[in-house]
Amino acid sequence: MFYDIIQLPARFLLKFFIKRLEFTGLENLPKSGAVILASNHSNSFFDAVILCAYFVRRVWSLARGDVFKKPLAKKVLSSLYMMPMYRLSEGKEYLGDNDDTFNKCISLFKQGEMVLIFSEGLCTHQTKLLPLKKGTGRLAQKAWDDKIDVVIVPIGITYNNFNKFGKIVKVNIGKPMQKEEFPQEATEGMFLKEFNRILTEKLNALLDTTLPKPSFWKNPWYYIGLVINFPVNALATGLSRKLTRGSVFFDSITAGFMIFVLPIYWILLALLIYFLTKFV
Known part of the structure; x- marks a missing residue:
């Protein structure tokens, strides 16, 4: 797949665009097994580019569905292990395709793969976390209902700017969250509400506005x-x-x-x- 060909070159080439990139908590990424990477989403596809380029394990990403509507774009994005998630604003006729994407994710989890989802559900240039959508909780619940031992790894990405060349980026990776940390005996609505409350706390703690200082020797x-x-x-x-x-x-x-x-x-x-x- 195209992803496997360009991952290492992209990691190197990003050094010419990013002035300083710092990761904390890389040891929290499980070396094997099913993982949901639950990240904030303030910088469009670039959020996924950074994570996919620098994480050793292969990452499958959920991306906005409208960019998959053109056949060529769909082919390219699929070769980068991206899968579409459609919103109501992109057309009711596409919402059914989300079930196919979720089923694909469940299949990937059974194979011990890692899936990246942006839990806010939309992207705006902001430094504060937006209210979380229900997609991350629903995906986790579906996996657990299917007896898949998937863990949730929260990720906070912070930028010093969104529209200038030569930026500073910090990626904080939290400790994996297990099924037992979330309500076991609850209605779907109560489960999703509590899931988002817990995940929101974890993500807010990872959004670090104290960015590292640039240095020639660091990059x-x-x-x-x-x-x-x-x-x-x-x-x-x-x-x-x-x-x-x-x-x-x-x-x-x-x-x-x-x-x-x-x-x-x-x-x-x-x-x-x-x-x-x-x-x-």
Whole structure:
């Protein structure tokens, strides 16, 4: 799959876009077994890009359903292990497809896979947690009803900005939550309410506004890239601003552009240097 091909290159190439990236709690990620990664969602697809690039285990992601409507987009996103979740605003006719996605998740859990869900259900550029939707609780409940020993790992992602090149990002990973931490004998409505209350507390504790300070030695690639990659940086930033004006996709478009264009740029630059040194 495309995910497996680009994961390591993407991890390296992101160093030229992110000035400082810090993870805490990586030891809390189970090395095996079924996992629901329950994260906040303030920066569109870029949230998933960071987690999928840096987590050693393969991550399947739930993403907004409207981007899957075009056949080519659906094919590309599926190759990146993304699955659609539709909202009512995207059309009633698509809501039934959510059952297929949930069933796919249950199948993945039975295989011991890890699924990322953004528990707020929508993305806006904010630093505070929005009220959680019911999707995470319903997915966990369905898995537990099917006797699958899935754990919930809360994740808080914090950014210093959402629309500038060279950002600081902190990812805090909480301890896995077991089935026993949630109400066992409750109606569906009471279970989901208590589930969201507990998860909200965990996520709020992980949203850290004290971001690490940038340093050349923490990420020298970023500072070297400011000089060497200047044409690509400028083109990616300018193009993204035009395409994403008024939306939440600036980082997603900019990072995606750089991941695919930087290797081509480096090859062309190397060829130019080669010919200049050979024939001049």
